[in-house]
Amino acid sequence: MRSVVGLWRWRGNPLCRRTDRREAWLTFWAALLIVLGTPLVGWGAAEAAHEALLHTAQEQRDQRQRIWATVEHVTVLPPLDSEREAAAGAPNRNRVTAHWTGPDGSRHTGVLVLRHPVEAGSRFPVWADMHGRLTSRPMSVRSADSYSLLAGLAGAACTAGVLEAGRRTAVRLLLRRRYARWDEEWGRIGPDWGRTGTSS
Known part of the structure; x- marks a missing residue:
């Protein structure tokens, strides 16, 4: 979120590069997906697990x-x-x-x-x-509730982890591209650095 705040504060600054904007927007969308998407995935996983576990508990009680x-x-x-x-x-x-x-x-x-x-x-x-x-x-209803809650928490945690890992990977790629451009620029102007009468 610091990247997003920094982008908003320095959005008119000419030193704010395109990669800075991309990194800030990437962080913003990742945070938004984690805040909104993670609870939905956890709730869906808990509901699916609860239904399956109740079905299993009923089968066990019958058999x-x-x-x-x-x-x-x-x-x-x-x-x-x-x-x-x-x-x-x-x-x-x-x-x-x-x-x-x-x-x-x-x-x-x-x-x-x-x-x-x-x-x-x-x-x-x-x-x-x-x-x-x-x-x-046979499995009890209380056990089914507990297991489904754990499944929901695990689903939410995995979703948050995947989103954060994706964000970090994308930021790393952006940084690698930024460093590659710096190397290109330095290779172009480096030999003339500090010389008078050269156009840089």
């Missing part, structure tokens, strides 16, 4: 069910942290061999690791697909 598994055998495991001081307050893990019946009536047996203590013969809830294979909990 996953909460069922009960029965404990057959329990093995207590030490905490994951190997440091004694850190592991002193950490809960033990329980490797559980359990069986369950899937929504389609098929029987399954598997090994799970639980944080809370269980005993042989007790039951605990798990999530399974329609064929009885264990899976994760």
Whole structure:
């Protein structure tokens, strides 16, 4: 924005070159696109992600069910942290061999690791697909909202980054062209610089 302010202040100055004007206008339009375009892109990305995530969450709710598994055998495991001081307050893990019946009536047996203590013969809830294979909990609406917000922020940040990178690249090209013209001018008048009676 300093370039734009400088252009407006020195717009009538004969020392203001064409490349200065181009650089100032380039900065102005880049700033305008960042201010106006970035929120629109972020909003569009958030809306698209939110719709897709809600569709995925609905599919997961339709295809996953909460069922009960029965404990057959329990093995207590030490905490994951190997440091004694850190592991002193950490809960033990329980490797559980359990069986369950899937929504389609098929029987399954598997090994799970639980944080809370269980005993042989007790039951605990798990999530399974329609064929009885264990899976994760379906995505909630709150999680979909959070992920879509992150997608919108990422889209806005990427848009701002691309615009700023484009502006910097264009300014660099303008500077390179300006320096090339200076070299041409210096090559033309340099040999006569400081000599009397020469026309420069």
